Amino acid sequence: MYTLENYQWGLVAYYIGALLIMVPVWRVTRVLPWFPVRWFFRVVFVAISLTPMIVYRDMDFLAPAWGVAVFEMIYPQTGEGWQRGVWPMVVVGCLLYALVLAIWLVIRRRQNKKLLVEEVPREEPTLSEVMSEEGDVKQAGADI
Numbered sequence: 351m352y353t354l355e356n357y358q359w360g361l362v363a364y365y366i367g368a369l370l371i372m373v374p375v376w377r378v379t380r381v382l383p384w385f386p387v388r389w390f391f392r393v394v395f396v397a398i399s400l401t402p403m404i405v406y407r408d409m410d411f412l413a414p415a416w417g418v419a420v421f422e423m424i425y426p427q428t429g430e431g432w433q434r435g436v437w438p439m440v441v442v443g444c445l446l447y448a449l450v451l452a453i454w455l456v457i458r459r460r461q462n463k464k465l466l467v468e469e470v471p472r473e474e475p476t477l478s479e480v481m482s483e484e485g486d487v488k489q490a491g492a493d494i
Contacts, residue, residue, distance in 0.1 A: 354411070357411045361402070365400065372396070379391050386454075389454070396446065397443030397446060401416075406427075415435045419432045420435070
């Protein structure tokens with residue numbers, strides 16, 4: 351039987367490995383064309399790989415939720431079966447995706463406002479500039 355320290359070191363090793371695998375996932379999903387689609391796949395990967403849950407109801411050991419779901423499918427311990435591991439991943443994925451989209455919308459709205467406020471340089475003079483230049487020319491001609 352494993353001790354609490356063995357479980358903790360195993361969990362640390364698992365999460366370090368999951369974080370290392372996340373780098374290629376980010377690079378692969380970078381080619382997807384639209385931000386919400388790209389982040390959907392990223393959030394699904396994060397939710398599946400990083401969601402922890404309690405393995406046994408009477409112990410405090412944690413394990414990845416996908417692992418608990420697989421073992422519950424193979425050797426059911428409770429009446430809930432594989433759903434015991436799937437529902438935490440679904441909830442974490444939905445909350446994380448909603449958070450990412452909310453942040454994206456706020457940033458996008460601020461960028462749009464900033465673009466609208468910034469003045470675009472004009473090449474042609476406005477009518478008032480032309481009129482004021484003509485008035486200066488008429489006054490200069492009257493002085494001669």
